[in-house]
Amino acid sequence: MIVRDNIFLTGVSGKVKNMVVKQYKDKTVITSVPNMSNRVLSEKQKQSNKKMNHAISYAKKITADRVLKERACQMMKVPPNQVFRALVKDFLLTSGNMSLIQALEQDKQTLATIKSTILSKIPDARIMLHGNRAAGNNSTESDWDLLILVDKEYPTTTKWELQDALFTITLQSGSLVNIMLVQKVKWYDSKDYELLRKNIGENLLDV
Numbered sequence: 372m373i374v375r376d377n378i379f380l381t382g383v384s385g386k387v388k389n390m391v392v393k394q395y396k397d398k399t400v401i402t403s404v405p406n407m408s409n410r411v412l413s414e415k416q417k418q419s420n421k422k423m424n425h426a427i428s429y430a431k432k433i434t435a436d437r438v439l440k441e442r443a444c445q446m447m448k449v450p451p452n453q454v455f456r457a458l459v460k461d462f463l464l465t466s467g468n469m470s471l472i473q474a475l476e477q478d479k480q481t482l483a484t485i486k487s488t489i490l491s492k493i494p495d496a497r498i499m500l501h502g503n504r505a506a507g508n509n510s511t512e513s514d515w516d517l518l519i520l521v522d523k524e525y526p527t528t529t530k531w532e533l534q535d536a537l538f539t540i541t542l543q544s545g546s547l548v549n550i551m552l553v554q555k556v557k558w559y560d561s562k563d564y565e566l567l568r569k570n571i572g573e574n575l576l577d578v
Contacts, residue, residue, distance in 0.1 A: 432472065
């Protein structure tokens with residue numbers, strides 16, 4: 372059905388209940404929603420639908436996890452409101468290659484182990500990631516650069532002991548954990564860290 376000069380339908384398009392409204396220059400076309408219940412799909416169409424369903428499930432799995440979603444945004448260089456679509460597109464273009472989600476999950480597991488190791492030795496630590504991994508410009512061999520802020524001052528030997536404990540966690544992947552152990556008041560107020568704060572401040576991520 373073609374409708375002209377109806378102010379209620381001016382600019383309206385899309386599905387409305389069981390009707391579809393479309394705009395063509397000076398006229399509005401209204402059609403019923405096609406009945407697809409008896410449609411017979413070809414094998415190629417079935418495979419395409421199946422692949423799309425897997426892609427959507429893949430994107431949902433990542434975006435449902437805050438840590439994985441943040442890392443996906445960094446690695447794919449997209450804002451949070453675009454990452455779902457980017458993940459679906461990535462899955463479809465790579466023929467269902469799961470390397471991204473595997474890398475994200477491995478990163479999450481490694482970071483959790485690093486965090487628990489640090490907190491077991493320094494319970495008051497605030498742990499933040501910086502460097503390539505925080506910026507999303509990392510490979511599997513990129514180092515884990517960490518800023519550890521603490522309430523009280525710890526002896527230098529604490530950092531050495533902690534570095535030794537973290538060494539084996541990422542050794543298999545060929546990466547290292549580099550840590551800075553700094554008292555909070557010094558990090559925020561001391562001029563000794565002013566240049567460093569400026570250089571890495573924008574790329575700090577809480578772990």
